[in-house]
Amino acid sequence: MSNTIFAFGLGIGTQNKEGNWLEVFYSAPCLHVEKGTLDALLESTNYEGGNSTLVLEEGDLNRLHMNLLKAGNIEQAELASRLKASTKPIILCVLATDEAPSNPAEVYLKLQLISHRLVQPHNTVLDGMFGLLINTAWTSEGPIDVKELADRQLSARMEGRTIEVFSVDKFPKMLNFIVPTGIRVGDAARIRLGAHLAEGTTVMHEGFVNFNAGTLGSSMVEGRISAGVVVGDGSDLGGGCSTMGTLSGGGNIVIGVGEKCLIGANAGIGIGLGDRCIVESGLYITAGSKVAVLDENNQVVSTVKARELSGQSDLLFRRNSETGAIECKTNKTAIALNEALHAHN
Ligand SMILES: CC(C)(COP(=O)(O)OP(=O)(O)OC[C@H]1O[C@@H](n2cnc3c(N)ncnc32)[C@H](O)[C@@H]1OP(=O)(O)O)[C@@H](O)C(=O)NCCC(=O)NCCS
Known part of the structure; x- marks a missing residue:
């Protein structure tokens, strides 16, 4: 058996009448656990290795408390002790390895690892999770x-x-499970569990963040971050803007937004953006859209499909207000985030 495990969590679960888990609340999920803690789990409970979900009794929690203390894991030891008073079932979910989840307790642990910022979006396997969750x-x-x-x-x-x-x-509000430090959220209903909100993120009422998606740094989010989309530090999503989960037109290439970008109000992207890009308000760039690439004198140099520009940096996209053509220029003005906007996060 390996000396470390991918993750574990002590949680409080809710079941339906058939005994299936609807949700599990892990107040302090742990990532990359060391041997001492792993030994405490093995010695105190029926855990015998591998990926496993167990319901703990008071005796298990007592032993866990003592053995975690011996292992020097004070936080989890105190949690084990505290959970003895729970009137709801206590779950121990151990993920020895990061594999596709096999039950709701594992899905909830992984979603909470992301929302607790222990794992960034796309860095844990969530394959098949939808089928495991019950409509709640x-x-x-x-x-x-x-x-x-x-x-x-x-x-x-x-x-x-x-x-x-x-x-x-299938997903609850993230904030009912964890409120990460240094964020502001206008409407809790707009953030699903499994979202990743970095320090310095503000999500206004119109903003939305799906699971396995979110921000990596300071961002003002007034638009929608679809499942899987990750937004780099210093990028702003204008009011009502849209990000497609995958490169539009089919396929499974997940799009991302680089650093210091601005997607204008009511704009949308079906392609990825590199760093320091701007999309004019109201312009929706789908992957197949023909884009006229302009030089410094606003002369058309070439016409390409937008997907060919996906992920490139320093671009400004606009719809020519006279011709209606989508144009792309070099963005010379790196977007300076509105300092006042972010100063009070
Ligand atoms: C695309 C955008 C960034 C351009 O702004 P800008 O760089 O300040 O550009 P300006 O408005 O100063 O225009 C520069 C030149 O391009 C021209 N231009 C701007 N947009 C144009 C368009 N869509 N079609 C044709 N020409 C355009 C201007 O007329 C001007 O021409 P000039 O040099 O001959 O005077 C801006 O229009 C925009 O959409 N910003 C997003 C703001 C936003 O939504 N924020 C979020 C709020 S929630």
């Missing part, structure tokens, strides 16, 4: 399997309560 109503009384919602609503009404349903989705 996220309500004022916690997560409820959508198949059980009507019954719960009736019961609640009979007791004089109304269950507030916030969403019906």
